[in-house]
Amino acid sequence: MFIIDYVTEKDKDFWFSLDKHMPESEFLLKIRDKRGYIIKDHEKPIGILRYNLFWDNIPFLTLIYLEEQYRRKEFGKEAMLHWEEEMRMKGYRTVMTSTQVNEGSQHFYRKLGYMDTGCLVLNIPGLEQPMEMFMIKLLL
Numbered sequence: 001m002f003i004i005d006y007v008t009e010k011d012k013d014f015w016f017s018l019d020k021h022m023p024e025s026e027f028l029l030k031i032r033d034k035r036g037y038i039i040k041d042h043e044k045p046i047g048i049l050r051y052n053l054f055w056d057n058i059p060f061l062t063l064i065y066l067e068e069q070y071r072r073k074e075f076g077k078e079a080m081l082h083w084e085e086e087m088r089m090k091g092y093r094t095v096m097t098s099t100q101v102n103e104g105s106q107h108f109y110r111k112l113g114y115m116d117t118g119c120l121v122l123n124i125p126g127l128e129q130p131m132e133m134f135m136i137k138l139l140l
Contacts (some may be wrong), residue, residue, distance in 0.1 A: 002078045003043070007036035007050075014038070014045045018065045022050070039066065039079045046070040049079050054096050059087045061097035080112055088139045095137050100130040113137050 007015060007030055015027060015036070022030075030036030030050055039047035047066035054060035061083070066076055087095050097114065099105045106116075114135035122129050 001042050002075060003040040004037050004049070004079055004082050005040065006034050007031055007038050007048070011038050011045065015048055018048050018067070019050070019063060021063070037079065037083070039075055041070060041075065047075060047079065049083060051083070057092075059083075059092050059095045061095065076108065077112065084137070084139060093139055095139060096134060098132050098134045101133050102130045106133060106135070109135050109137075 007027075009031060012027065015038075019027075027036070035051050037049040038045050039049060047064070047070060049061070049064045051059050051061045061080075064076060064079060084095055096117075097109060098120075099109065101119075110116075114137045116133060117136040118134045120132040120134070122132070
């Protein structure tokens, strides 16, 4: 059974077992601003979702991550639909995300109605990475 809750301080250990990119100071902001979620199967935490605001007015999904055994079982889709509906209820008309071009998640986002909208190439020495593609979805 799918459940999604806002992240709280008690979720800290689980959160950081999956999220290796965010400093603790940002974690505290996710709690305060309700911009982080714990994805659950029944009551068992299985994944996380977090977002920020792009240009201070477009919800931008920065991470959705599920434990391996829960992928391709609709939990990610349900979490995204929940997040999109919450953004719609808050009055936002669009949402965004990004992924590297060598990652398969672009296909997941396209199935949910996200459209390719641009890219960023980081080729600065020491920061090189595959091209980052941006995707956007209109909330109807």
